[in-house]
Amino acid sequence: MSQTAFEVHDMTVAYHRRPVLWDIDLEIPEGKLVGIVGPNGAGKTTLIKAALGLVQLASGKVEIYGKSYEEQRHLIGYVPQRESVDWDFPVTVRDVVLMGTYGRLGWFRRPGKAELEIADRSLQHVGMGAFAKRQIRQLSGGQQQRVFLARALAQEAQIYFLDEPFAGVDAATESAIVELLEELRTSGKTVLVVHHDLQTVSDYFDYVILLNMRLIACGPVEETFTNENLQKTYGGRLTILDEAAEAIRRSKPLQ
């Protein structure tokens, strides 16, 4: 059995005294592609932000390879939601990707030749090599997402947290991301992805976290991504239930 890459114990997170995540307990083994699934407002983004220390925990703890994230930051790669930044900011694509190397560089040191090489390699990896000198405003949504992925690759992390990388991207970017996820898994990385499309969960991921303010279930997709668990996750929302049923129906032949 491989070691545990990411674990959460009794974690509660509250915004303005209103809890958004209750008593979360989960363990993710190394080398898995993990989908984080749940309705809007279920706390998916909050789970990621809590894992990265971006929001305060009301209680509980988060561990990356057995230690707190403060000690393990160098192992973490992060892709925030695309809309969280100003895409009119005066930087080039390469500047953004270089930011991935800042954590390793530490105070005052400027990115040098080695960092430039990492940045360019990361850009090529996501098929954006030709865009290095472009101003980020000129990018399409899918291209923006790829730039963010390249920045995370430049972090050369062991465990990646991706917040809705598939939101609003074109089909080509979606398949490029899936390919990238699989490459990361092959090289032993662990990737947690906030995901909205129930239809593709069983195709893209081998582990799933079902979340609705509480942890509904966490485990391998074939055992965990069941109709029953989805009903618990999505409650009485009919349209989503239909979607869930469809997702289950689709995933059956795979098992």
Next chain:
Amino acid sequence: MISLSLSDKVMIGTALLGGMSGVVGSFAVLRGRALVGDMLAHAALPGVCLAFLITGNRHLLGLSLGALASGLAAIAAVTVILRWTRTKEDAAIGIVLSTFFGAGVVLLSVVQKPSTGGNKAGLHAYLFGEPGGMLNSDVLLLAGVAVVVLAMVALFYKEFLVVCFDTDFAQSQGWPTLWLDLAMMAALAVVTIVGLPIVGVILMAAMIILPAATARFWTNRLSVMLLVSCGFGAAAGVLGTRLGRGYPAGAAIVLTASFLFLVSLLFAPQKGLVARLLVEYRLRRRIADEHLLRTLYELSEPQLPESPVIPLESVREYRHWNSLERVLERARDEELIEWGEEQVQLTPLGVHRAAQLTKAHRLWELYLMDYANIAPDHVDRDADDVEHMLPEALLVKLEEELAAEGRLPAVLAEVPESPHELSPET
């Protein structure tokens, strides 16, 4: 009155102030904090008056500390309002700014009562700015602040950049984003406050915002923007004091900065208004030209390779035109068409060009419909590029599909490419 050395002092002082305002202003503007500078400036007034009442003299350092104290109180007030009420940020800033400024004006009238005595006129500089009263020590203070601020930005450039662009990401990497943010705010506050006696509380915000906003027109790199903004700020300071002699200096500096902004807004390459209108005009003209050629090609298509004479009436009916005559004139000037008496005919060169265009356009349509999801990176390119950017194999396939539909312009091979061979006999 103004000796040479004083005017030199004033010039150096205003240049220093303009330069550092440009640098800290760039960060403020990019973070959407332009109004914070305005608030700090206005909120400084009561602090200045209180400091004068307490110390009884008007040394820049004492007054600046007073300004800093009331500026911090204003920031605290905004924070409290945002935290505990449902007031929005712009409203909160407006409330605090005007309240503090009102208090400042009242205090100023207290200070100026004869009973308090002393240098009453001196504090008026804080309202509208008066660099003429600059002392050697003031220039030294400005220079000291400028060195500290510029050194800080040079030292923390990378850290400021990542915090400004993506705070969450910076924090996930372990940067102390709150402290870096506070450092940027502190630099903004200090520059604002040392600038008050020169430009005045009312106009100081313009010094923070204008050079940065001006620089943004000229570059897409933060590093360059900082330098350009610094330059514009310094230039506004020097030119403003030079050209504005005899007028209130603070206002003259700000107006110079506004003028630089206006010029950039109009004439900056790419982002300037003129450049953008020009690009749009050219694009529209090109689209109209291409529409004409494609229309003529499609109307001629049944009779090709013979190029038929087409009544203008059917061209008009074929699609909507804004100014068909002008489009026709341009095409005639390029020898693409013969035109007269309500009819029009493609020249051999025109047929060739039109066939190329039509082919590219049809390939592009087909590609967008059937294959676009393969290469969406390319969607923003021109239809003209279609043959250069698509892989050979795909192009062949697309051409086959077009041919199967009978829509592949077939005349291309039969029309001579060189324009020299075609002219007279059409």
